[in-house]
Amino acid sequence: MKPLVILTHPMPGDWIAPLQERVRLVVGPEGVAGVDASLQPYFAEAEGLFTWLIDRVDDALLAQMPRLKVVSNLAVGVDNIDLEACSRRGIPVGHTPGVLTEAVADLTLALLLSIARGIPAAAEDARAGRWGLWRPDQWLGAELHGSTLGIFGMGKIGQAVARRGHAFGMRILYTSRSARPEAETALGARRVPWEVLLAESDFLCLHTPLTAETRGVVNTDALRRMKPAAYLVNMARGPVVETDALVQALQEGWIAGAALDVTDPEPLPPDHILYRLPNCLITPHIGSATHTTRRRMAEVAIANLLAGLRGEPLLHQANA
Ligand code: GLV
Numbered sequence: 001m002k003p004l005v006i007l008t009h010p011m012p013g014d015w016i017a018p019l020q021e022r023v024r025l026v027v028g029p030e031g032v033a034g035v036d037a038s039l040q041p042y043f044a045e046a047e048g049l050f051t052w053l054i055d056r057v058d059d060a061l062l063a064q065m066p067r068l069k070v071v072s073n074l075a076v077g078v079d080n081i082d083l084e085a086c087s088r089r090g091i092p093v094g095h096t097p098g099v100l101t102e103a104v105a106d107l108t109l110a111l112l113l114s115i116a117r118g119i120p121a122a123a124e125d126a127r128a129g130r131w132g133l134w135r136p137d138q139w140l141g142a143e144l145h146g147s148t149l150g151i152f153g154m155g156k157i158g159q160a161v162a163r164r165g166h167a168f169g170m171r172i173l174y175t176s177r178s179a180r181p182e183a184e185t186a187l188g189a190r191r192v193p194w195e196v197l198l199a200e201s202d203f204l205c206l207h208t209p210l211t212a213e214t215r216g217v218v219n220t221d222a223l224r225r226m227k228p229a230a231y232l233v234n235m236a237r238g239p240v241v242e243t244d245a246l247v248q249a250l251q252e253g254w255i256a257g258a259a260l261d262v263t264d265p266e267p268l269p270p271d272h273i274l275y276r277l278p279n280c281l282i283t284p285h286i287g288s289a290t291h292t293t294r295r296r297m298a299e300v301a302i303a304n305l306l307a308g309l310r311g312e313p314l315l316h317q318a319n320a
Contacts (some may be wrong), residue, residue, distance in 0.1 A: 003069075003309050005048035008035050008055045013299040022306060023048065035061060046307050053077060059085040070308020073258075073318070074301045076100060076288075079210040079237060083319040092316045094304025097156060099296035100288035104207075105160035108235050108285050109168075111259035112203055115231050115281050117141035142202070142229070142256070145169035150201025152194070152217075153208030153236065154180045161205055162187050173197055182263040198225040203233065210237035218242065231257045235287055238264030243274070250277045261287050 005023040010030050013143040016239040019025060026046075028036045043064040051057060062068065062085055072094040072309050073085060083244065086093050107221065108149060122139045125131060149165035151158045154176035162172045162183050172189035174180065175197045183189040196216070197204065208214045218232065218241040226232070231253060234241050249255050257279035263272075266285060274280050288294060304314040 003047040004034070004042060004045045005050060005305065005309075006039055006042055006046045006190070007050040008039075008140055008274065009052055011298065015295060016302070018299075019050075019302045019305065023309070040064070045144060048309050049258040050074070050305055051080070053080050055080055057086070061088055062086065068238065069311070070094065070305055072301045072305040072314075074297055074309065077209055077237060078318040081318075086185070087319045092314050093307050093318045094308065095299060095316055095318045096300040096304075097316055099122040099300055100293050101156045101160045102193075103293040104166055104235060104287040107261060107283070107289075108116045108157075108161045108207075109155060109164045110203055110281065111233050111261065112140045112144065112205070112231070115233075115257045115259045115279075116144060118202070121278065122279055130242065142231070144203070147171070147202035148173060148200050150174070150197045150204040151189075151216075152176075152204065152206050154178070154189075154191075154199060156211075157205065157235070158205075158207040159183050161207065162189055165203075170203075173200060194222075195225060200228070201230055202227065203231050205233040206236040206240050208236050208240060210239055215239050216242050218246070220245040220248070223254050226255050228253060228255065230255050232257070233259045233261075234263075235261050238262045238266050241287065247273055247277070250279050252273075259283075261285055 002024050006026050008028040026042045028039050029300060035055050036087060045067060046065050047067050047069045049068060049071045051071060051073050057071055059082055068091055070092055071081060073081060076097045077097055078093060078095050083093055118139060118141045145168060147170055149170040149172050151162055151174040156175040165172055166187040172187050173192050174189055175192060175194045179191050205250050206305055223245055246258060259281040260284045262285050274282060300315055307314050
């Protein structure tokens, strides 16, 4: 008998076809975050759990899945999963690093350019009929060339952003758990303490995983240390930034602006004040959202899942 796998939400048929051939797939509902209660009748038998980043996997859930052999998360980030609880139970957790690096780095630069040059507001002005005769002192923005790009979290994505920043003529500073000698040699990147990164960056980009150490690191104190002309770009996870502190910083001009592809909470409710701040640009967690990348993420997640079901090492395992 084929093993039973729970996929928490529906995915395009051609993405999951290779999985459907090999397992009995039970698919949860659309439009709800989390592993839905309607899937509970399958918990006892499930050998594989295929999750999205909106699903919480904790010890209480794992306790209901005694036959579970593998969790596969369709994301590089695994902050939605209790990794320790999985490890204690001998369950490997798969994730999808690598395949999304370039797409996320592309969007980072897109957001950085958008806020630096005020593209959304200028485009809206044009659309709304506010494009009068050309004049030299209108719609002025900041330049990337010659400015300082600060990168918090110099993993694969941070380094891909650094390469792009270097190509734009930016000076690269970074703060990270590990030194990146290759980036220092090739891009002239310099590793600095967090306080220096805050004080010197013209553009501060967040690419760190969400952990106990990084939760809320961009707080009132951090925002007050930034330059008034600086921009913040959050591509990591919403809770890395304290939302209320950011609102105050944007309202009171502690920093020039922010671009957020992730927010806390997520989704950000339509009436949230951040949408009404002219110096804040928000995209709905689309960092890896290209046709190519999302399909590759599905491929990697499925490969992880099938390897775990066979008791073989995963392509990319997030827990020890
Ligand atoms: C997206 O945020 C991911 O972690 O892949």
